[in-house]
Amino acid sequence: MIRLIDNTLTSLDHNLPDKEELHSFCELLFAIGVDAIELSIPVYQQMGYLPEGQKYILNINFPEEKEKNPGFYRYVSRYEDSSDKFIYEIQMNDTREIVRLRTHQNCKEIRIVGLDDLICYDSYERILREMIHAMPNGSIILCPENTYYCASALAIQWASDFGGDITTSFAACKNNAATEEVIMALRLAIRHKPNRNLAVLPQLVRLYEKFTNKPIGNKKPIVGKHIFKVEAGIHVDGIKKNPATYEAYAPSIVGGTMEVVIGKHSGSKAVKLKLEELGYPIPSDQIIDKILKKVKSFCTEHGRSLYVQELAVMIKEVADYEADEVYR
Amino acid sequence: MKQTKYIVDTTLRDGEQSPGIALRAEDKLKIAQLLDEIGVYEIEAGIPVLSEVEEESIKNIINHCHKSKISVWSRMDVHDVRKSVACKPDIIHIGAPVSYVQIYSKLKKNKSWVMKNIMECIEVAKSHNVEVTVGLEDASRSDIGFILSMIKELQRLGVTTIRVADTVGTLTPFRTKELIETIKMNTDLKIEMHVHNDLGMAIANSIIGAKAGADYIDCTLFGIGERTGNCNFYDFIHACESVFQFSMNKKQVRYVEQMVCKELENAI
Numbered sequence: 041m042i043r044l045i046d047n048t049l050t051s052l053d054h055n056l057p058d059k060e061e062l063h064s065f066c067e068l069l070f071a072i073g074v075d076a077i078e079l080s081i082p083v084y085q086q087m088g089y090l091p092e093g094q095k096y097i098l099n100i101n102f103p104e105e106k107e108k109n110p111g112f113y114r115y116v117s118r119y120e121d122s123s124d125k126f127i128y129e130i131q132m133n134d135t136r137e138i139v140r141l142r143t144h145q146n147c148k149e150i151r152i153v154g155l156d157d158l159i160c161y162d163s164y165e166r167i168l169r170e171m172i173h174a175m176p177n178g179s180i181i182l183c184p185e186n187t188y189y190c191a192s193a194l195a196i197q198w199a200s201d202f203g204g205d206i207t208t209s210f211a212a213c214k215n216n217a218a219t220e221e222v223i224m225a226l227r228l229a230i231r232h233k234p235n236r237n238l239a240v241l242p243q244l245v246r247l248y249e250k251f252t253n254k255p256i257g258n259k260k261p262i263v264g265k266h267i268f269k270v271e272a273g274i275h276v277d278g279i280k281k282n283p284a285t286y287e288a289y290a291p292s293i294v295g296g297t298m299e300v301v302i303g304k305h306s307g308s309k310a311v312k313l314k315l316e317e318l319g320y321p322i323p324s325d326q327i328i329d330k331i332l333k334k335v336k337s338f339c340t341e342h343g344r345s346l347y348v349q350e351l352a353v354m355i356k357e358v359a360d361y362e363a364d365e366v367y368r
Numbered sequence: 369m370k371q372t373k374y375i376v377d378t379t380l381r382d383g384e385q386s387p388g389i390a391l392r393a394e395d396k397l398k399i400a401q402l403l404d405e406i407g408v409y410e411i412e413a414g415i416p417v418l419s420e421v422e423e424e425s426i427k428n429i430i431n432h433c434h435k436s437k438i439s440v441w442s443r444m445d446v447h448d449v450r451k452s453v454a455c456k457p458d459i460i461h462i463g464a465p466v467s468y469v470q471i472y473s474k475l476k477k478n479k480s481w482v483m484k485n486i487m488e489c490i491e492v493a494k495s496h497n498v499e500v501t502v503g504l505e506d507a508s509r510s511d512i513g514f515i516l517s518m519i520k521e522l523q524r525l526g527v528t529t530i531r532v533a534d535t536v537g538t539l540t541p542f543r544t545k546e547l548i549e550t551i552k553m554n555t556d557l558k559i560e561m562h563v564h565n566d567l568g569m570a571i572a573n574s575i576i577g578a579k580a581g582a583d584y585i586d587c588t589l590f591g592i593g594e595r596t597g598n599c600n601f602y603d604f605i606h607a608c609e610s611v612f613q614f615s616m617n618k619k620q621v622r623y624v625e626q627m628v629c630k631e632l633e634n635a636i
Binding site: 157159160162188190193196197212218221224225228259261262264266268269270272274275277278281282284286287288301303304305333336337340341342343344345 | 419421470575603607
């Protein structure tokens with residue numbers, strides 16, 4: 041069974057969010073399908089208590105911290121401990137280090153952090169299998185790092201093909217796989233937790249941006265603000281006929297909406313659709329063509345797509361000109 | 369020895385389709401010349417049928433770039449192909465939808481129609497002695513049997529390269545490997561990987577595709593493109609220059625990015 045651990049809340053110690061927001065963030069992470077949330081001690085202290093019925097993991101540095109903070113589902117640290125409920129974390133930057141696993145046979149669970157370039161190896165699937173065989177009595181949690189932007193792919197493969205546990209962070213903020221990418225990919229590839237409510241993702245984004253004071257990139261997979269904007273005529277036409285033609289999943293699943301942008305690559309169907317959306321009457325095809333010509337020339341000259349107000353002005357100009365022509 | 373792989377840069381075509389930007393002819397020429405200088409194998413310069421300005425811009429790129437092959441993108445439509453031929457590019461790339469959702473929902477046609485149409489388009493292009501590559505659009509959601517039967521026909525008509533397009537970006541590493549290996553097992557055609565980043569896996573899938581036998585990898589500067597974008601040129605080279613040989617190194621790609629960040633900033 042796949043177990044997804046999110047460790048975003050181990051990265052906020054320098055600027056702790058308030059208690060209620062931390063609790064909301066955790067609730068939302070569980071809502072989208074995270075199985076366990078990893079906290080730092082300062083974040084745990086800020087939260088004040090652990091909500092019942094969910095799995096929390098505490099990231100600790102010293103053995104005595106485990107005794108001082110009872111009640112967690114697991115504890116994770118970089119010192120070795122073979123007791124139950126303990127995850128021993130090791131950094132691995134080279135696949136040759138996998139032999140090290142044999143020296144930790146007593147551990148119940150080991151988290152491997154690193155292996156950024158694993159996907160480049162010809163034999164990377166064999167290496168993943170070797171990792172499992174090296175720990176016959178324990179389990180491995182993979183936390184691939186994202187230096188080469190391959191962490192989500194590796195996490196998916198580990199989870200779906202090897203049934204392994206993974207550690208991720210929201211928007212890949214801890215330079216590991218992105219929680220939201222892994223959840224969506226597992227949902228699409230193997231229908232893992234297909235009923236989870238991903239429509240709360242915009243709420244998670246708002247909290248995350250507030251916590252970190254860093255905006256998420258506009259094109260960031262799953263959560264970017266511009267990822268459902270469509271301009272190319274061929275795509276607008278396709279989506280209008282059947283959204284599945286150019287959408288991997290319906291935007292509404294992740295709380296987004298498709299938006300038609302008018303620009304250099306728009307076609308007449310996109311212009312008609314936009315006019316409909318704005319509540320304008322649809323003119324003849326001849327007038328649409330004239331508007332489109334004007335749009336393309338304006339956008340090429342200005343190096344960008346059109347704002348809605350600019351489109352409205354353009355429509356009026358073309359319509360006025362056409363009226364003049366008729367009465368001349 | 370490292371295997372050599374070739375970069376097809378589609379910043380000026382798929383990249384420019386990113387909502388928000390519209391490149392002027394001089395911007396396109398500047399970007400193309402920089403890509404030409406660093407040894408990009410093929411520059412997909414645009415879509416001639418888009419407008420007369422675009423057509424002229426493409427012709428200008430063809431006249432000024434001498435190292436890279438210049439290709440143009442065309443829908444699977446004889447009129448569009450004729451427009452493309454008129455630009456005298458090195459390569460015409462024709463996009464052929466192959467998934468059922470694209471064929472039956474978007475085109476509202478059937479597989480026979482697709483086969484017939486792509487054959488006509490290739491014949492028109494070939495009659496002008498232009499190299500043709502065919503893009504299997506939405507290949508990642510297609511019936512492999514249909515893909516293989518189409519490939520057989522393409523090979524018969526002298527097509528030597530096919531583009532495997534993950535149009536909606538849903539490929540995973542396992543599926544990528546399976547798809548490319550299956551195609552490689554059944555054909556001698558060269559394969560070009562064209563992936564999107566909807567699940568954050570464009571770099572990984574491009575690497576897996578290249579390892580499975582794809583010779584050409586489609587990239588864009590800054591990874592710009594529809595929705596979440598395409599395979600990021602710099603990140604791809606950075607991730608796998610230790611295993612593959614390219615004509616350029618990541619520093620050169622970074623230099624090009626620095627030179628054109630103003631022109632592309634609305635798409636980033």
